[in-house]
Amino acid sequence: MNEKFLSLDNIEKRFKIQGHEDYIAVTNVNLEIKKNEIISIIGHSGCGKSTLLNMISGLDAQSEGHILLENKEVKGPGPERAVVFQNHSLLPWLSVYQNIEMAVKKVMPSLSSAELRERVEKFVSMVNLDHAKDKLPGEISGGMKQRVGIARALSIKPKVLLMDEPFGALDSLTRANLQEHLMRIQQSVKNTVIIITHDIDEAVLLSDRVIMMTNGPEATIGEILEVNLERPRNRVELQSDPEYIRCREAILSFLYEKFAKDD
Amino acid sequence: MNSETVKKIVLPLLVFMIIIQFWYEISNIVSGFPTPSETYKAAFGGINEDGETIKGVLSDPFYVNNQDDKGIFWQIIASLKRVFAGFVLAILVGIPVGLFVGMSKNAQYALNPFIQIFKPVSPLAWLPLLLFIFQDINMTAISTIFITSIWPIIINTALGVRSVSQDYMNVAKVLQFSPLEKIVQIILPVSVPYIFTGMRLSLGIAWLVIVAAEMLTGGIGIGFWIWDEYNNLNYHNIIIGIIVVGLIGFFLDIIMGKIADYFDYTKKGRA
Structure with a gap:
């Protein structure tokens, strides 16, 4: 197995500010991500975690350094790095089905209409939305919208799934439900996933490794935590698992003792 | 019929009557200004002040002389x-x-x-x-x-x-x-x-x-x-x-x- 699947090499992001020195948001980020690994990036707001994700997705360009996916330099956005946006970003004039269809049609233009329908329906089913496939995004709940967002991202067969605080806007019960969906999907279809989050439990529950970012400006990777928990994981049983508790405490101590932020 | 619907019909009718009254006043003041009834006859036909039957502009819209x-x-x-x-x-x-x-x-x-x-x-x-x-x-x-x-x-x-x-x-x-x-x-x-x-x-x-x-x-x-x-x-x-x-x-x-x-x-x- 080629261990070097996705690598970030000395990434820095500077923003120009008129009449001032450049603002260095993120600097000196080095990270190797293995195939089918799930990692979370956690940090206080303003630590540049979304900036980092945007550079991996190509929506934003790094000022320094290289991002390599399967030894190829990442330049600009592309469907092999699918993004699940925080606000779901579904097109409101298209139904659930059509939102996914639009993506599949674009990325896999060679599919016959039967294959296209089969693929779209497979991903609608994967997030349990068969009953709502003809509904418009305005007619379904926030959690369901985010499920469509996940299905749309996965339907285009990405090499990496990038999730920018995917459940941040949802209430905690819906969030838990979506985490379960994500873990279940990940059990059947292996993906390389990068999740930006500010939720400690979410990070531990979902990830193989948790990347902890120091505070900005000049934010960088502070610590990397390995989560040695068997899958499938059960959130209730985990509460008393010593490894789970160790991981939670490690992140808590990083965020609230070493890099506390008062605002 | 609820009161909202009644208002929507009655209130414009009231304004319509005010406009017609206003129009009459103008035709009294400005000599030669057509009255509402003359205008109605001109539109839908009728008998004019000379006793002739006339065709209205709107009742005979398709003629080509x-x-x-x-x-x-x-x-x-x-x-x-x-x-x-x-x-x-x-x-x-x-x-x-x-x-x-x-x-x-x-x-x-x-x-x-x-x-x-x-x-x-x-x-x-x-x-x-x-x-x-x-x-x-x-x-x-x-x-x-x-x-x-x-x-x-x-x-x-x-x-x-x-x-x-x-x-x-x-x-x-x-x-x-x-x-x-x-x-x-x-x-x-x-x-x-x-x-x-x-x-x-x-x-x-x-x-x-x-x-x-x-x-x-x-x-x-x-x-x-x-x-x-x-x-x-x-x-x-x-x-x-x-x-x-x-x-x-x-x-x-x-x-x-x-x-x-x-x-x-x-x-x-x-x-």
């Missing part, structure tokens, strides 16, 4: 044809220009001053110039409508394009949409409600312009007809003309509104 003397239906049709010709031209040119202005900052910088300068110019100012260019009544009327009704379409289309959220554009970027795919799949659907608002304003302007344009160009059309009735001293027909123009404008607006709602995704699928 000769090239210069046709019923009001033919006048309206002639005007509507010009309005739609100018309006369709304004749509065909205005939407692409609006898309261009909305999508390109440079295009906006380049064109915006001229849009702002030409927009407030009265159709009557364009008319002599266009008449000089085309030397033709139809072409002059159509081009006047085109040039005065295109601005709201351009401005609103550009506004619609600028309202496209960055989130949707990010989706388009990740899927690597071509510029054309961006326009068709994202920008147009978002802009459609704005474009239709522009078209609705534009059609309103077009219908305003036609009356003035036809008064000056002559020939046939509701504007010409009103001016012709003035020259014939048929003042009651002017009032009929005003009401007819108003009603048609009102219906055009309703139709445009219905079409706009049909294409507006924000008005669909709302439970």
